[in-house]
Structures are given as C-alpha cells and as structure tokens.
Amino acid sequence: MSTTSSETLSLDLRGDVAHLTAALMDIESVSGNETAIADAVEAALRALPHLSVLRDGDAIVARTSLGRAQRVVLAGHLDTVPLPTTPGSRGTVPSSWEGETLYGRGATDMKGGVAVQLALAAALTEPNADITYVFYDHEEVEASLSGLGRLVDHHPELLTDASFAILLEPTNGAVEGGCNGTMRFKVATTGTAAHSARAWMGENAIHKAAPILARLAAHEPATIHVDGLDYRESLNAVRIHGGVAGNVIPDRCEVEVNYRFAPSRSIEEADAYVRELLEGFDVERTDAAAGARPGLDVPAAASFVAAVGARALPKYGWTDVARFSALGIPAVNFGPGDALLAHSDNEHVEADAIRECLAALTRWLA
Numbered sequence: 001m002s003t004t005s006s007e008t009l010s011l012d013l014r015g016d017v018a019h020l021t022a023a024l025m026d027i028e029s030v031s032g033n034e035t036a037i038a039d040a041v042e043a044a045l046r047a048l049p050h051l052s053v054l055r056d057g058d059a060i061v062a063r064t065s066l067g068r069a070q071r072v073v074l075a076g077h078l079d080t081v082p083l084p085t086t087p088g089s090r091g092t093v094p095s096s097w098e099g100e101t102l103y104g105r106g107a108t109d110m111k112g113g114v115a116v117q118l119a120l121a122a123a124l125t126e127p128n129a130d131i132t133y134v135f136y137d138h139e140e141v142e143a144s145l146s147g148l149g150r151l152v153d154h155h156p157e158l159l160t161d162a163s164f165a166i167l168l169e170p171t172n173g174a175v176e177g178g179c180n181g182t183m184r185f186k187v188a189t190t191g192t193a194a195h196s197a198r199a200w201m202g203e204n205a206i207h208k209a210a211p212i213l214a215r216l217a218a219h220e221p222a223t224i225h226v227d228g229l230d231y232r233e234s235l236n237a238v239r240i241h242g243g244v245a246g247n248v249i250p251d252r253c254e255v256e257v258n259y260r261f262a263p264s265r266s267i268e269e270a271d272a273y274v275r276e277l278l279e280g281f282d283v284e285r286t287d288a289a290a291g292a293r294p295g296l297d298v299p300a301a302a303s304f305v306a307a308v309g310a311r312a313l314p315k316y317g318w319t320d321v322a323r324f325s326a327l328g329i330p331a332v333n334f335g336p337g338d339a340l341l342a343h344s345d346n347e348h349v350e351a352d353a354i355r356e357c358l359a360a361l362t363r364w365l366a
C-alpha cells in the first residue's frame, strides 16, 4: 500500500482493526508531517453520513448529534516520534508482521488507538451516548504546538459539551486516570566572589546551597488519595549550577527543583507547599502545569470502568488528559499496547490487544 502527496489513501474502517492499524502506520506521520494521514482520516470520516466533520490544520473533529443525555470524547494524536536511525530496527515505516505481532513506528503510540477510534466511528451509527472523535497533530513535540491545544483555542464549543473524555494512549488495557501536576523552581543563593587563595575575603554561595539539598533529601514525598486513586508525589533537585572558575569563590548558586504534585492540589497550593519547605531561600517558580483529577466518580466514568472491566491506575507523567481536565472534563487514558515500548526502536503491539480495546469500547457505547 502506498500514497503520494497528490492522492489520498483510502482506509477500510470496517475490516480488521489490527490491519487498519498497519495501514495507518504505513503513512509516515512524524510530528510536523501529519498532512497525509490527516487527509486519509478526514476522507474516511466524511464518508460517514452520521458524523459532522471539521478540519483545523491537521486536526479533525467528528461528532454524532443524536441528542443523547451524555457526550463523550474519544481522542488520539496522529503524529509519531521520529523513525529509528539504527539500521535493521523494526519500529519504523513501513510496518511489518511477525505472526500476530505488528512492528513499526506508532504501533503502540498510538496508531492502534487511532484505528480503534476510526473503527468505532464507522460501526457506531447509533451509540448510546453522543461521541466526539478528536484526531490531532503535534502531540510528541513542545506543548505550544499541540493540535489539541489549538482546537481548544479555535473551537472550544466542539469539546466543552462533553462530560467525559478518553485518550486512547497505550495503557496495556488498563484505565489510567488523571495525572500529577508538575512545576519547576529556581532556588538561588548568593555570596561574595573572592580569590580562593584568600577565601576569607569572600562568601561561598555553593556552600550556602547545602541546606537546600539537605531539606530536599530529607523530605518524604506524600501519597495522596484522589477520587479513588493513590497519587505518589515527588520533590527533587534536578539540576545545580554554580561557580565560574577553579580558583574563584562562587558568588551565585542555583538549584533547579521539580515538584510532581497530586491532582488534588492547585498550582497555588503546590507552590505554597514548596515555598514553606524552602523557607528562607530565594525561590522563583519557572513553570507549572496543573494535574488532572481522575474523575472516576462521575457517572460516565464509572459506567466506562464497569463496562470495560479494567483496573484503574494513577498516571504519573503529565499527559493531555490535563487539557481536558482544564476544560472541566474528567479524562482517562485507555488504549492498546505497552507504553514502555512507545518511542523505542522495537515498537510493536499484539493484534489482539487492539481488537480487545475495540471490543471493550463497543460494549460500553453500543
């Protein structure tokens, strides 16, 4: 199967979802190069008369309008990380099969999930909830480029009427709810520069940073129960910078601190917590992103977890579920494949994992 820039590949949404995954993987879509796959996805969705379809750049939103009591979002990104550079790597384009194992870039992250979205879009002409299917570009790069962020800016009305969202990122079939927030600080000490041969003339800023490190090392991070899940926090020095030469008493030292905080804490509360721990020091916050509550207590989420029969786990990294949470929409990750294989030279997925994900979501929505 091949495609050229002038011709849109046609996708078979009604065949085996594992083979649909392979067809999507064969369209190279490293971040920034999503147009061909977006064209193919858009064409396939526009052929379905029960959906209204909007395209924004290389992002696509397709919606049912059945007047159901609830609306859910099923979302996935179309891009992948770059192809492996090691010769002979199988996590590349095109895909290849070994028995029932599908190898190639995007096998787990996340063309299996996108294939499940597309198969559901075609099969569920009358789902029991209204569904908003979201496909977006630029997930694997800096957050400011995110196609999902752009959709939120340009077309919030297409997203905010949902009561629950599922991102089909790989979770090995588990439900991963919410995510921790993250923030960074610069904690600086100052001293007085002097020649190290006459150190008593100066004041050593690196030595003055020792209590910062001591407090961080002694700190016991909390585990916090939020909406039924336990979130384990982390607070760490992640970088340290100071000193100008081998014979100079340093007059400045900066410790960079990263705090991963439970989604029950607001940015302001998390900020205050760190400032209290590092009281007496010059603490400057350099960035922050709130976490996302798992929201497993909202009815749509509870019925989802029951229908798919999966265990619910907390998510530790920051993910796009937080973008939905910021819109007031509880969100979870649920998708085929092992996240530990994502981005690897050996990326692969079992065909049955993709089929089972489709079956589980069909049980919930049909």
Ligand SMILES: [Zn+2]
Binding pocket: 077, 109, 110, 139, 169
């Ligand atoms: Zn991903």
